[in-house]
Each structure stands twice: as structure tokens, then as C-alpha cells.
Amino acid sequence: xxxxxxxxxxxxxxxxxxxxxxxxxxxxxxxxxxxxxxxxxxxxxxxxxxxxxxxxxxxxxxxxxxxxxxxxxxxxxxxxxxxxxxxxxxxxxxxxxxxxxxxxxxxxxxxxxxxxxxxxxxxxxxxxxxxxxxxxxxxxxxxxxxxxxxxxxxxxxxxxxxxxxxxxxxxxxxxxxxxxxxxxxxxxxxxxxxxxxxxxxxxxxxxxxxxxxxxxxxxxxxxxxxxxxxxxxxxxxxxxxxxxxxxxxxxxxxxxxxxxxxxxxxxxxxxxxxxxxxxxxxxxxxxxxxxxxxxxxxxxxxxxxxxxxxxxxxxxxxxx
Amino acid sequence: xxxxxxxxxxxxxxxxxxxxxxxxxxxxxxxxxxxxxxxxxxxxxxxxxxxxxxxxxxxxxxxxxxxxxxxxxxxxxxxxxxxxxxxxxxxxxxxxxxxxxxxxxxxxxxxxxxxxxxxxxxxxxxxxxxxxxxxxxxxxxxxxxxxxxxxxxxxxxxxxxxxxxxxxxxxxxxxxxxxxxxxxxxxxxxxxxxxxxxxxxxxxxxxxxxxxxxxxxxxxxxxxxxxxxxxxxxxxxxxxxxxxxxxxxxxxxxxxxxxxxxxxxxxxxxxxxxxxxxxxxxxxxx
Numbered sequence: 001x002x003x004x005x006x007x008x009x010x011x012x013x014x015x016x017x018x019x020x021x022x023x024x025x026x027x028x029x030x031x032x033x034x035x036x037x038x039x040x041x042x043x044x045x046x047x048x049x050x051x052x053x054x055x056x057x058x059x060x061x062x063x064x065x066x067x068x069x070x071x072x073x074x075x076x077x078x079x080x081x082x083x084x085x086x087x088x089x090x091x092x093x094x095x096x097x098x099x100x101x102x103x104x105x106x107x108x109x110x111x112x113x114x115x116x117x118x119x120x121x122x123x124x125x126x127x128x129x130x131x132x133x134x135x136x137x138x139x140x141x142x143x144x145x146x147x148x149x150x151x152x153x154x155x156x157x158x159x160x161x162x163x164x165x166x167x168x169x170x171x172x173x174x175x176x177x178x179x180x181x182x183x184x185x186x187x188x189x190x191x192x193x194x195x196x197x198x199x200x201x202x203x204x205x206x207x208x209x210x211x212x213x214x215x216x217x218x219x220x221x222x223x224x225x226x227x228x229x230x231x232x233x234x235x236x237x238x239x240x241x242x243x244x245x246x247x248x249x250x251x252x253x254x255x256x257x258x259x260x261x262x263x264x265x266x267x268x269x270x271x272x273x274x275x276x277x278x279x280x281x282x283x284x285x286x287x288x289x290x291x292x293x294x295x296x297x298x299x300x301x302x303x304x305x306x307x308x309x310x311x312x313x314x315x316x317x318x319x320x
Numbered sequence: 321x322x323x324x325x326x327x328x329x330x331x332x333x334x335x336x337x338x339x340x341x342x343x344x345x346x347x348x349x350x351x352x353x354x355x356x357x358x359x360x361x362x363x364x365x366x367x368x369x370x371x372x373x374x375x376x377x378x379x380x381x382x383x384x385x386x387x388x389x390x391x392x393x394x395x396x397x398x399x400x401x402x403x404x405x406x407x408x409x410x411x412x413x414x415x416x417x418x419x420x421x422x423x424x425x426x427x428x429x430x431x432x433x434x435x436x437x438x439x440x441x442x443x444x445x446x447x448x449x450x451x452x453x454x455x456x457x458x459x460x461x462x463x464x465x466x467x468x469x470x471x472x473x474x475x476x477x478x479x480x481x482x483x484x485x486x487x488x489x490x491x492x493x494x495x496x497x498x499x500x501x502x503x504x505x506x507x508x509x510x511x512x513x514x515x516x517x518x519x520x521x522x523x524x525x526x527x528x529x530x531x532x533x534x535x536x537x538x539x540x541x542x543x544x545x546x547x548x549x550x551x552x553x554x555x556x557x558x559x560x561x562x563x564x565x566x567x568x569x570x571x572x573x574x575x576x577x578x579x580x581x582x583x584x585x586x587x588x589x590x591x592x593x594x595x596x597x598x599x600x601x602x603x604x605x606x
Binding site for chain 2 (some may be wrong): 231232234235236237238239240241242250256257259260261264265
């Protein structure tokens with residue numbers, strides 16, 4: 001749980017760090033809209049190139065962004081295969097008959113066994129998973145011996161392949177942009193930026209400062225609550241609770257032994273926090289000054305121009 | 321048997337909230353019977369980390385801990401049932417009252433034994449026994465643990481560990497958050513449990529009065545290193561305790577002050593205030 005990289009701020013230099021959070025938030029939103037306006041894969045590839053150039057210009061290590069993408073690989077793979085399997089437009093590229101037979105089942109089991117052995121090394125897990133999936137394909141394709149349980153057709157259409165690549169690249173670009181935003185913006189700045197941006201919503205009765213406060217307090221309390229959860233888990237483990245093994249019924253009981261204390265602690269903490277804020281004369285909704293006020297600079301103007309150009313370009317691809 | 325630490329070091333993983341070398345190269349032997357050990361040291365000296373090594377809640381980053389014959393080292397060994405070790409060594413955490421979650425005291429105390437597959441009836445007997453050990457009567461069994469006072473909650477959670485009938489009982493600052501009378505009561509309770517059952521009890525504390533009065537052995541940690549292991553008498557005969565952010569017991573402080581003020585020949589090593597008063601009286605008369 002401690003290795004969550006999505007949404008983690010990493011201190012650095014680069015021009016992203018000197019930009020106003022408001023500009024960055026709006027830029028990400030506009031860039032996302034622009035990406036969704038694009039229609040062909042070539043345009044998307046150009047957008048991907050631009051995204052990479054932006055990363056390089058901002059001196060953000062691609063490795064870092066890649067790490068942030070890691071937890072989302074499952075989602076990406078899922079969308080990829082979903083598109084391949086269910087989109088049946090365009091010309092037929094691949095038409096195979098896959099067979100589920102005694103020999104292929106046996107080979108699959110053996111293959112799974114080998115794969116699990118390699119996974120234990122704990123390196124290149126993702127590549128291993130890919131190799132495993134491809135291996136299964138070949139097993140089903142070329143080992144139709146023995147008693148045949150069932151056969152099915154595996155077809156890839158041109159449009160399906162294109163669409164799957166299209167969707168995956170689009171997701172990749174969008175996630176990269178949002179990762180850059182959270183990577184280069186402190187949570188406090190981010191919430192302050194959101195607060196300022198949402199100020200006009202006051203007319204419809206949404207108080208942006210309360211909203212920002214809620215976000216910053218929740219962000220602040222994530223590590224604290226995790227720490228407390230670890231403590232309670234150790235305490236219950238000392239009483240023989242085992243959170244990883246056991247029957248479902250035992251597991252539920254053990255989760256309850258974690259949840260009840262967590263709720264009590266969370267409520268207690270929030271009460272203490274409320275008291276502490278009140279004793280420092282915090283009144284909700286009352287205007288407050290800030291130590292660091294946000295200010296736009298030349299960089300923001302340049303990047304805004306760039307963003308508008310991007311949007312204009314993608315609108316043009318639609319119109320032309 | 322008991323617990324043996326051999327060159328044990330532990331470093332918290334990078335990125336965690338407390339990232340530092342917690343303990344380094346600890347060598348220590350704890351008997352399984354008849355010891356009343358206090359573990360002292362400044363905040364962040366690694367006391368709690370050391371305690372969590374004693375029942376394999378955390379694994380050393382180097383060195384090894386032998387707990388009742390099972391060797392716990394950096395690598396997880398599939399042959400060892402780590403859960404079973406926790407039945408040998410009961411660890412009561414700081415602020416144990418937060419671990420309470422059941423609707424009755426009885427059920428909460430039974431949670432531990434039931435996890436170790438003890439039958440319901442037997443667990444009930446164990447719960448009763450444990451509750452009487454911590455000095456609460458049977459009327460508490462059916463009460464809601466959340467309606468108890470702070471001290472009572474602490475006792476109930478200690479009973480939750482005692483119900484496992486561990487050979488060694490480790491308590492992480494059990495007296496914090498209690499009033500002076502409550503502290504003393506609790507320490508007396510531990511002494512009586514120790515005497516009645518012959519179990520080894522290890523108490524982490526900052527209170528030197530309690531150390532002097534109750535402990536048979538003191539272990540001092542400083543910056544993650546073991547700097548003293550011996551009797552409290554020997555510890556308080558040293559004059560460099562400030563180096564370890566430790567204090568002297570009040571009796572010694574008072575007698576020392578009297579000694580410096582009046583220049584009398586006084587034996588400053590007295591454990592209780594009554595003894596100290598008698599010593600002052602004797603010295604004044606002479």
C-alpha cells in the first residue's frame with residue numbers, strides 16, 4: 001500500500017514546477033478535450049510525440065511517469081483486448097481456429113506452472129504476463145490433439161486492431177498528462193488552484209473554499225490513517241488474527257476487527273482536528289488570507305498560448 | 321528457549337513515514353521464566369521496534385531472532401508458523417484500547433484464543449481467568465468495552481493478550497495516559513501476574529520510579545543501540561544517565577539533594593519514599 005505512485009508529488013526543477021496550478025489544471029482539461037477531438041491514429045501518434053516533447057522540455061523523467069502508469073496497465077490491457085475481440089469491422093486480418101483439447105489443456109497447465117516459477121523472480125512481471133498470454137494463444141492454436149472439448153474462431157479485424165491501438169494510446173496520453181499534473185504540483189497548491197478556479201460556482205451555492213479544505217484534509221490524513229491501520233493490524237496480529245489466510249468467515253471477522261477500531265480512531269481524530277481548528281479561530285466560510293498567494297507569470301501566458309494552439313489544431317482536424 | 325537476539329538490525333523501508341535505522345546490532349537473551357524486565361530509552365530509540373521483533377511482527381533486516389526455537393531472519397521461512405510464535409510471546413501495544421472492537425468484553429477477550437482454534441467453552445474459561453488476572457470481576461464480562469474508563473479499557477485489552485496464555489508478556493508503554501495512581505496499580509498488577517504465573521514480563525516505560533521499584537532487569541536503548549543491560553541498582557549507580565536522556569528515580573533525586581544540602585553521610589539508593597524518609601531521619605540524628 002505504501003508504493004502508490006499515482007498522484008504523488010515529486011520535488012524537482014523544470015518549468016512545470018514554476019507554473020501556476022490553475023494554468024496547469026486548465027491546461028490538462030483542455031488537452032484532454034483536444035485529445036478526444038482527434039479521430040485518426042496518425043493524429044494521435046503526433047499528439048503522443050508532442051506529449052513526449054513536453055515531458056522532455058519539462059525535464060520530467062519518463063521512467064517516473066511510466067511508474068505511475070504501472071497500476072493502470074491492467075486497465076490498458078483490458079481495453080486493448082476488449083476492442084480486439086468485439087470490434088468486427090473492416091477487413092479480416094487473422095482467422096484462426098482455436099481448440100480446447102486434452103493436449104492444449106495439459107500444455108496450458110504446464111505453461112502456467114512455468115510462468116508462476118518465473119514470476120517468483122519478481123522481475124519483468126509485466127513482460128512475463130504478456131509472454132504467458134501469447135503462449136496460451138499458441139498452445140490453443142497448434143495443439144489440437146486428443147479429445148476435443150470445444151473449438152472456437154479467433155478473428156482479428158483491421159478496424160478492431162486500429163481501434164484498440166487508438167483507445168490505448170488515447171488513454172496513455174491522457175494519463176500521462178494527469179500524472180505530470182500531480183507529479184509537479186504540491187497537493188496544497190493543487191487544492192488552492194481548484195479552490196480559486198471553482199470560486200465562480202458560489203453563485204449556485206457551492207462553496208469552493210470548503211471543498212478545497214475537505215480535499216486537503218483528506219489528502220493530509222491518508223498517510224496518518226494508513227499508519228494507524230498498520231498499527232491496528234499489528235495489534236490484532238498479536239492476538240492471532242491472520243489477514244492473509246483462512247476461511248472467508250474468519251476473514252470477515254478479522255476485517256471487522258480492523259474496521260471498527262479504524263472508524264473509532266478516524267472519528268476521534270476528526271473531532272480533535274475540529275477542536276484544534278476552532279481553537280485557532282477557524283470559522284467556515286469566513287475569508288482567510290494566505291501565506292503564498294497564487295500569481296500568474298510569463299510562463300503561464302506562453303503555455304496558455306501553446307494550449308490554445310493545441311486545441312485549435314485539433315478542432316481544425318475535425319473541421320477540415 | 322526464550323528469545324535470543326543475534327546481531328539484529330532493522331531499518332524501516334524507504335518511503336515509509338518513519339524511515340531510519342531503528343535498531344542496530346542488538347545482542348540480547350531473554351529467559352522464558354521469572355524475569356521482570358523494563359526496556360527504557362528516549363523517544364525513537366527503537367524500543368517499540370525491538371518489542372515487535374519479539375513476536376515476529378517485523379523481521380530483522382540483518383541478524384536473526386530466535387523465538388522459542390524458531391529462527392526468524394530477513395527471509396520469510398515457510399516452515400515457520402509465525403502466527404504460532406505470537407502465542408508464545410504476547411505483545412500489548414501502546415494504547416491497546418484501540419484494538420477493542422467487539423460488543424462485549426467477554427467476546428473481545430475471546431477473539432485471541434478463538435483465532436488459535438480454541439473451542440468456544442474453553443475460550444470462555446480463559447477469558448474469565450484473564451479478566452480476574454487483570455483485577456476486574458466477572459460483572460465486566462457482559463459489558464460493552466466502549467463504555468469503560470481508560471484504565472479499564474487498558475486492562476481489558478491486556479486481558480485479551482493474557483487469555484492467549486503467552487510464556488512471555490511484552491507491554492509497550494502500558495502506563496502512558498494513566499494517572500499516577502493508575503500507573504502504580506497497573507505495575508503492581510504486572511508484578512503480581514509475574515509472581516503468580518512465573519511468566520517473564522517485559523515492560524517498556526519512561527517512568528524511572530517504576531523501573532527502580534519493580535524491575536529485576538533493565539535494558540537501555542540509545543539511538544537504536546543497546547547501551548546497558550543489568551539490574552536497576554547498577555544502572556542508577558552510574559552518573560552518566562543524562563547522556564541517554566534518562567532520569568534518576570525521585571527517591572534518589574531527593575536523597576541526593578539532601579546529601580548535597582546537608583553534607584551528611586546518606587545512602588541515596590532507596591527504592592520507596594518511606595525508606596528514603598527513614599534514611600533521612602537516621603542521617604539527621606547521627
